[in-house]
Amino acid sequence: xxxxxxxxxxxxxxxxxxxxxxxxxxxxxxxxxxxxxxxxxxxxxxxxxxxxxxxxxxxxxxxxxxxxxxxxxxxxxxxxxxxxxxxxxxxxxxxxxxxxxxxxxxxxxxxxxxxxxxxxxxxxxxxxxxxxxxxxxxxxxxxxxxxxxxxxxxxxxxxxxxxxxxxxxxxxxxxxxxxxxxxxxxxxxxxxxxxxxxxxxxx
Numbered sequence: 001x002x003x004x005x006x007x008x009x010x011x012x013x014x015x016x017x018x019x020x021x022x023x024x025x026x027x028x029x030x031x032x033x034x035x036x037x038x039x040x041x042x043x044x045x046x047x048x049x050x051x052x053x054x055x056x057x058x059x060x061x062x063x064x065x066x067x068x069x070x071x072x073x074x075x076x077x078x079x080x081x082x083x084x085x086x087x088x089x090x091x092x093x094x095x096x097x098x099x100x101x102x103x104x105x106x107x108x109x110x111x112x113x114x115x116x117x118x119x120x121x122x123x124x125x126x127x128x129x130x131x132x133x134x135x136x137x138x139x140x141x142x143x144x145x146x147x148x149x150x151x152x153x154x155x156x157x158x159x160x161x162x163x164x165x166x167x168x169x170x171x172x173x174x175x176x177x178x179x180x181x182x183x184x185x186x187x188x189x190x191x192x193x194x195x196x197x198x199x200x201x202x203x
Contacts, residue, residue: 004050004138007165014044015163018146026153029102032094034059034087034135040146041139044163055137059083070134075179077134086133093129097122098154105155119155120190123148127190128183131175141166141175148190160190160197167193 004011018040030036042057050056054064061068061080070077078086101119105111111119130144142163149159161167170189177185195202 004045004048006048008048010047011044011164014046014048015142018043019149019159019163022146022150022153022159026150027107029098029107029154032098032150033091036150037130037135037143037147040143041136044139044142050138052137059087059135060137065137068137070137070140072131072134072179073176075176077179078132083133083135087135090126090129090133094122094126097125098151101155108156110156115155116157116194119152119157120187120194123151124186124190125183126151128174128178128186131178132181152194157194158197160194 021043038057038059045056055068058065060070060077061083066080068080101115101122104118105115126147127144130140130147134140136143145161145163148161149163152161153159166172167189169192174186174189177183192202
């Protein structure tokens, strides 16, 4: 079996399966929370080899992972004992943003330019906050990108951010900014990726 972090055919097959499910479920506008991401992580790691089976579909701070810490670019993610509270705050703010957009963008309606800006802002915040918290021991980046695609699909946009491989350019710099609590740096990155996906020249 391939390593859980290797660019293997199994990983890409798993990610494709999750994306197809996101496309299918998007019109239903289902509730989204930490359990949603837990299911994503379990699905993306299916059939892969991991030295830490207790870390599959479990968050840092949960039983067996009480002292599991992660670093991103030398910066510590949210300490394991504080992950649960951070996820609760994430869920609260995410649900508030989704509720506002659910009322503004009706099902089957393509968002206008202002609404697309609002959608991208929520996508950027969710991505950056997930990176900052880094709640899983592995797979946080691809999960953050799945959050972007899930939110985009919910409002009629395409799944424009590939879960793997990691985007290039200033994407990594936006991730470091996210670790410092700056989610706004992710907005232009996502705007660029959306335009590229749509075949619109990026200025």
